[in-house]
Amino acid sequence: MKKILFLGKSYPKREITWIKGIEKLNKNIEITIIEFSKRNFYDLLKETKEDKIKKIDFIEYLKKMYKIYNLKKESLILNELREYEIKYGLDYNFILNCDRTIVNYKKKKRVVFLLLLTIFAEKIINNNYDKVVGELSSSSDLIFYYICKKKNIQYLSFSHGRIEKNISIDFLNGNRKYLKTKYEELKKREFTVLEKEILRDYLKKVGKKNIVPDYEKKNENARIFSLKKEIQTLRANIKNNFLSYCDDIRFSCDQNASLKIKFFQRVAKLTYPLKKYIQKNKWDKPEKNEKFLLVPLHVQPEASTMTFAQEYLDQIHHVKRLSQSIPIDYYLYVKEHPSMYIYRKNKYYNEIKKLHNVKLISPFEDQLELLKESKGVITLTNTTGYEAILYKKPVYLFGKVFYQEYDYLNKIKNYSELRELIIKNEEYSVNEHNYHSFILATLLSLRAGNYNLITLDPNVENEENAMNIAKIILEE
Structure with a gap:
């Protein structure tokens, strides 16, 4: 058995x-x-x-x-x-x-x-x-x-x-399992009729900007405080919460039982609409014809950074180092993550706004439009890096993520090499068959x-x- x-x-x-x-x-x-x-x-x-x-x-x-x-x-x-x-x-x-x-x-x-x-x-x-x-x-x-x-x-x-x-x-x-072997295989041959159909249907979605992950769409509702949902959850779990609290506050290895943290999370959701209104003038406006690299901030705590980009957990320090490492005529457009905006404090944003060549972009700005106007994306493991590949933009990757297998990706080992790579990629182009092979391999590696x-x-x-x-x- x-x-x-x-x-x-x-x-x-x-x-x-x-x-x-x-x-x-x-x-x-x-x-x-x-x-x-x-x-x-x-x-x-x-x-x-x-x-x-x-x-x-x-x-x-x-x-x-x-x-x-x-x-x-x-x-x-x-x-x-x-x-x-x-x-x-x-x-x-x-x-x-x-x-x-x-x-x-x-x-x-x-x-x-x-x-x-x-x-x-x-x-x-x-x-x-x-x-x-x-x-x-x-x-x-x-x-x-x-x-x-x-x-x-x-x-x-x-x-x-x-x-x-x-x-x-x-x-x-x-x-990601299967991706590399499938990518290597596809680069060497013509696609089958079925593979061409899979690729064509997916690229249509890319053209319509219909590629935002479904979990991000569902997260929009989760950011809003709902008294009805809170009461329903409390009723369903009050017995188990009560029975487990004393053990978990001392011994939990998976779930933080702190009432202080849970309270803060609820208050953050409750004040979210007001915060959006009060801070609407905090964000810098994207400028047409400005040379910029898009830097999406990541959700924390999350495995995407804690496991796969551990060296860059201090994202403010990371942005400061990026600011020191780009050509003089470029800006960094640092865009907050919509799910993180609820919890991030004002002083966090103020630290970023101090940097002379950095603009703080609203989490509610159209990310795909920014991506299309950008000169590339600098990311740890964000899905925006994959979206940049789809739109044939240079990607500068610091973390570990599935699209690191792509031949035209820039895997950054230290900040000092970033400036020269950005200049080199001003003439960025990709081989079409290689590009299609990677996208198709990405799709076929999934279950x-x-x-x-x-x-x-x-x-x-x-x-x-x-x-x-x-x-x-x-x-x-």
Whole structure:
């Protein structure tokens, strides 16, 4: 009997949906799911009362073992972690910087949690799982990832394909499964009739500017405070919230239980319309015939930066370095992300506006119009970089993301090389067959599936999506 291990995330309904699809396709699969916060574990129990899924509560293990390991000297714990780094190729400092929960604990607690997560993961994986399904966005994910890699166990990490109703399988180096081999193949041959049709239909969408990822469209509603939704959510979850709070505020490894943070998020949503009105004159206006490079800011905290562009987490410092590295007759158009504008403080924008060759662009400005007028895009991992490729604009990439495979992309290793590359790319052109090969390879590397947040898109739970993702898990 095959065994699959799921690493749970917020809103366990997502994994439960996939598991139900697997059970319909193959009843001879033994399935285990681990939750790394008490809240998620209670939600899992609520959703799977009648199911045969094996459920593991990591928090109970952590509470029991923490009492023992917290008595050890910190130096001894660090020595044990160093041994695990050698044994599995783990990089704990990298892992912590990918994390948004454990990293907030005090130092001794942090290292104890890391050690217990590692001991736990090693013990679990030794149960001969065929596959582990997780992400690459937390300490628990990455510790399991490294141990699986060492033991030659397949670790499946999904992400939104950045194209509606599509899902991708990603690696820690930012690459997307199947993309590179398909791209290399397509560059060397003529496209089939079907491939030409797929490409033609997609390029029509590009021409109509209908390429904004669907999750971004759905995020528009999520930015507005809704008392009705808040009451509905509270009613549905009040029991589990109450039962889990004391454990999660002390031991959660996946979900921040801080009431202060949750309160701030609600207030930010509530004041969002007023903030938009008050700050409407804060933004600089794009100028026609001005030479500029578009710099989209990223959402934080998010795996797109924490895992795949860790060196550039301080985006203000990044923009300052860019400002020092472009030709004298260029501007940087730094555009805020619509989802981040709710939470960003005024002083953040003021720091950016101090720079002599930088303009701060409204998050509500038409990004694709800006892109078309620009001399290129400078990005960490943003989807705007892919959109720039579609519009045949130079892309200067600092992070790790799937489109780094494109032959005409500028992968930046240090700021000092940026100026010369910008000047060189004033005569930017691409080979048409190569360009079409990359776009087609991008499309063909995807699998059908909806990876939107379940809180934003109810269709994530439907049977069709369950079967689509279940097929990927079973076939890969």
